Amino acid sequence: MAEPLGETIWGGPTKRFFVSMLTRDIELRDAILDLIDNCVDGATRQLKGKLKGARPYDGYIAHLTLSNKSFDISDNCGGIPQAAIKDAFLLGRPKVEQNIPTIGMYGIGMKRAIFKIGEEASVESYAADGAFHVSYTRDWLDPENDEWDLPIETVRNKKQKGVTVVIPTLRPDVARQFGNATFINGLRTAISEHFGYLIQKGFSIHVNGEALRPRTLQLFSTNSPKHIGIRPYDFESDDDGVHIRVTVGFYRPLVRIEEIDEEAERPHETEQAGISVICNDRLVLLNDITIKTGWGDGGVPKYHPQFRGIAGFIIFSTDHPEKLPISTTKRDLDVGTDLFLHARRFCMEGLRECTEFTNKWKGMEDEASKFFGEAKRQDVRTEVALAAKHGTAVRGDKTARKLSAGLPIPEKRNPMRRISFTRKEDVVRKxxxxxxxxxDEKPSNVGQECFDRMLKASKK
Structure with missing residues (x-):
């Protein structure tokens, strides 16, 4: 056994790790979402976690302005109080904040976003107990510079309390992306999806002066669970301080057989098939169609275009963010946690019901469409509460309730069957x-006419 030397060696991080390496683990878009997360957390602290009512975040707003020259984000969400200044600028959080429904656990979001986006930056905070300005200079952001002290100075306070992050000089690759209209449009969509439920609750987000509208999931549902029709599978429970909600159903009518190939080549822009995961009102996983959320496992078939109408959510809500099954990027899951596996099991129940319904009505989509006509699309988070209102108890879990979809079954099967074959063009024209x-008649019409004439001849 080696004898101790009685000395110590530095075991801390290097500037290069944070400035150059850690930023590789996160996409540019996700880094911007991190900054908006901080704005929302500020508003939530101002509300002291009291989020009752339909629109608790009314009046809180975040403004983003970005171009190929610069980036800034500002909010009116209360600012950083004096007691929290040191923790706010540490690279890592010494302790997880409790009693607030956030997803920020690691204390690297704002800093990593600054490192990702710019070559220099400044942060200004205006809080009830004081205002200050912190600078990230080019020298400080140099990976070869191991100086960690940040210059901070007090500034004159403002009436509006909030935080402003200004990045006047962009990294070259970021400047190119910020100058691309496709990137900006994609960012708007991502924000509308990721913060859709918070926007519904009153939080306002503007990008280059445009107020964003929420993008949320709506599923077909009948008004009464006693009526046979289209409605989602719904489950909810409480597990060690985390509220779990699982809802799986249909956001659109069944895909007809003849539409499958056509839609595979030209998917709808509004495609929402798959399972999404929400943690504390932030979207973490969008429209997943893999084994991660149960597809292709435990009796659930692998995703296929015929299941394109199926969508749903797994939702986790808690004031103890360290219990959430998310990664440091906040855009991926720790799928091995007991909490996630518990929720996934019920998600798979919902997927089995919906895929079985699809298979039973395969070839009879027109007959099934009447049930969709009798239902209406409802917002999953705000309008669907089937388990809470009508659900039954779940064995082994006193807090859980669920309601099966109870989808209709065909009385008599006489499904449509697809006939498909190819022939050379000159023969088809003949x-x-x-x-x-x-x-020049369409080949599909040529085939249909051939079949109809033979069918008529067979009846003579």
Whole structure:
């Protein structure tokens, strides 16, 4: 056994790790979402976690302005109080904040976003007990510079309390992306999806002067669970201080057989198929169609285009963010946790019900469409509460309630069957001329006419 030397060696991080390496673990878009997360957390602290009512965040706003020259984000969410200044600028949080429904546990979001986006930056905070300015200079952000002290100075306070992050000089690759309209539009969409439920609750987000609208999931649901029709599977429970909600159903009618190939080539822009995961009102995983959320496991078939109408949510809500099954980037899951596996099990129940319904009505989508016509699309988070209102108890879990979808079953099966084959173009044109008097009729119509004539002959 080696004898101790009685000395110590430095075991801390290097500037290069944080400035150059840690930023590789996060996409540019996600770094910006981190900054908005901080704004929301500020508003939540101002509300002291009292988030009752439909729109508790009314009046709170975050403004983002970005171009190929610069980036800034400002809010009116209360600022950073004096007691929290040191922790706010540490690279890592010494302790997890309790009694607030956040997803910020690691204390690296704002700093990593600054490192990702710019070559220099400043942070200004205006709080009830004081105002200050912190600078990230080019020298400080140099990976070769191991100086960690940040210059801070007090500034004159303002009436509006909040935080402003200004990045006047962008990294070259970031400048290129910020100058691309496709990136800006994608960012708007990502913000509308990621913060959709917070926007519904009153939090306002503007990008380059445009107020964003929430993008949230709506599923078909009948008004009464006693009525046979289309409604989602719904489950909820409480597990060690975390409220779990699982809802799986149909956001659109069944895909007809003849539509499958066509839609695979040209998917709808509003495609919402798959399971999304929300943690404390932030979207962590969007429209997943993999084994991660149960597809292709435990009796659930692998995702197929015929299941394109199926969508749903796994939702976790808690004032103890360290219990949430999320990664440091806040955009991926720790799928091995007991909490997530527990929720996933009920998600799979919902997927089995919906995929079985799809299979039973395969080839009879027109007959099934009447049930969708009798239902209406409702917002999953704000309008659907089937388990809470009508659910039954779940064995082994006193806090849990669930309501199966109870989807309709065909009385008599006489499904449609697809006939598909190919022939050389000159032959198809010849048959088209024979049947229609012209060679350019659609091949599908040529095939249909051939079948109809043979069917008529078979009945004689």
């Amino acid at each position: 048959v088209s001329t024979h049947l229609f008097g012209e060679p």
